[in-house]
Amino acid sequence: NAGVTQTPKFQVLKTGQSMTLQCAQDMNHEYMSWYRQDPGMGLRLIHYSVGAGITDQGEVPNGYNVSRSTTEDFPLRLLSAAPSQTSVYFCASSYSRDSSSPLHFGNGTRLTVT
């Protein structure tokens, strides 16, 4: 099992550019989510999905879109990158949406927007 795979590991964008951060899991997990990690802020939830075709907003959704066409994949799209989106992004999944299932994290994507 590869677990949760995120690509790319690093990315530099110019302001206004768009891009997609990829996330895939091979554990047949129902729940998937995206977090951003900023210094001194902990992890904040951007978007989440409780199953294929179902997504919802988290704490900091502005500037990001997601979709969940398959159980395995949960890409995060930056529509028009801004310097405030410079961050480390983590994708996480769990067997169910229930908190009895702990999150499994990918290795993160470090994004810099200039």
Place this chain on the structure above:
Amino acid sequence: AQKVTQVQTEISVVEKEDVTLDCVYETRDTTYYLFWYKQPPSGELVFLIRRNSFDEQNEISGRYSWNFQKSTSSFNFTITASQVVDSAVYFCALSSGGSNYKLTFGKGTLLTVNP
């Protein structure tokens, strides 16, 4: 609203010392889960432990132990005989109502274990 406060922002110890990371939480729910995650310098996040609100038993796993006290809303993490490999950022997290999309992380405690 729920909140997680990790009391120490940074801790520095010398190898073999014991160290405790304090976590205080706030929630109005009676059903909730508490977690600790470890983020070593390589950057990945690793699940360490989960506790539900109905189970106040302390837990020990090797050199790691966790003390959950509902009376003080605390879920503290102790490393006994610390090692350099324990150097990491440790996150405490709370999920109220039992849903992962209601998971709130603390801001993390950076633990540095010096040889």
